[in-house]
Amino acid sequence: xxxxxxxxxxxxxxxxxxxxxxxxxxxxxxxxxxxxxxxxxxxxxxxxxxxxxxxxxxxxxxxxxxxxxxxxxxxxxxxxxxxxxxxxxxxxxxxxxxxxxxxxxxxxxxxxxxxxxxxxxxxxxxxxxxxxxxxxxxxxxxxxxxxxx
Numbered sequence: 001x002x003x004x005x006x007x008x009x010x011x012x013x014x015x016x017x018x019x020x021x022x023x024x025x026x027x028x029x030x031x032x033x034x035x036x037x038x039x040x041x042x043x044x045x046x047x048x049x050x051x052x053x054x055x056x057x058x059x060x061x062x063x064x065x066x067x068x069x070x071x072x073x074x075x076x077x078x079x080x081x082x083x084x085x086x087x088x089x090x091x092x093x094x095x096x097x098x099x100x101x102x103x104x105x106x107x108x109x110x111x112x113x114x115x116x117x118x119x120x121x122x123x124x125x126x127x128x129x130x131x132x133x134x135x136x137x138x139x140x141x142x143x144x145x146x147x148x149x
Contacts, residue, residue, distance in 0.1 A: 034104070038097075038101050038104075041097045041100070041101075041123065041127075042094070042097055042098070042101075044127050045090055045093045045094035045097050045123075045127055045130075046094065048086065048089070048090035048093065048127055048130035048131055048134070049087065049090040049091065049094065049130075051086070051130075051131070051134045052083045052084075052086035052087040052090060052130060052133060052134050052137075053083075053087050055079075055083045055134060055137060055138070055141075056080060056083040056084060056087065059076055059079065059080055059083070059141065060080075062076075063076065072148060074144045074145055074147065074148040075144050076141060076144055078137075078140045078144070079137040079138070079140040079141035079144065080137070081137075082133045082134070082136045082137030082140060083133065083134065083137045085133045086129070086130040086131070086132075086133030086134050086137065087130075089126045089127075089129045089130040089133060090126070090127065090130035092126050093122075093123050093124075093126035093127045093130060096119055096120075096122055096123035096126065097123050099119055100119045100120050100123060103119060
């Protein structure tokens with residue numbers, strides 16, 4: 001028996017048995033945008049961790065070098081506190097970003113309504129706060145070093 005189509009009627013898309021139907025352009029774009037955004041969020045949190053952690057380690061090494069050479073030590077307590085606060089903030093942000101990704105995946109697989117924005121906003125705020133802590137720590141360190149030189 002052949003399939004007859006009426007005038008103006010579209011044929012169903014051809015596909016192999018057991019395969020998923022082809023995605024339209026909008027669905028493909030949404031999938032690629034999701035992949036891009038998840039990696040961008042994780043990379044932003046990792047960069048904040050690297051900046052603040054690297055700055056704290058560099059200052060500790062700098063202070064150790066000054067102690068070894070018997071120089072006057074600048075007061076770098078406040079910059080180190082800023083870097084530590086930024087490190088903690090970025091760590092919490094990374095955990096929240098991972099939870100957002102897991103939540104979005106579960107919502108997609110189980111076809112649940114989107115309820116992840118309450119996790120996303122604090123993650124963004126924590127990453128921005130971590131970058132601001134790095135900037136504040138760098139400014140404070142610059143002022144402290146300038147005062148001792």
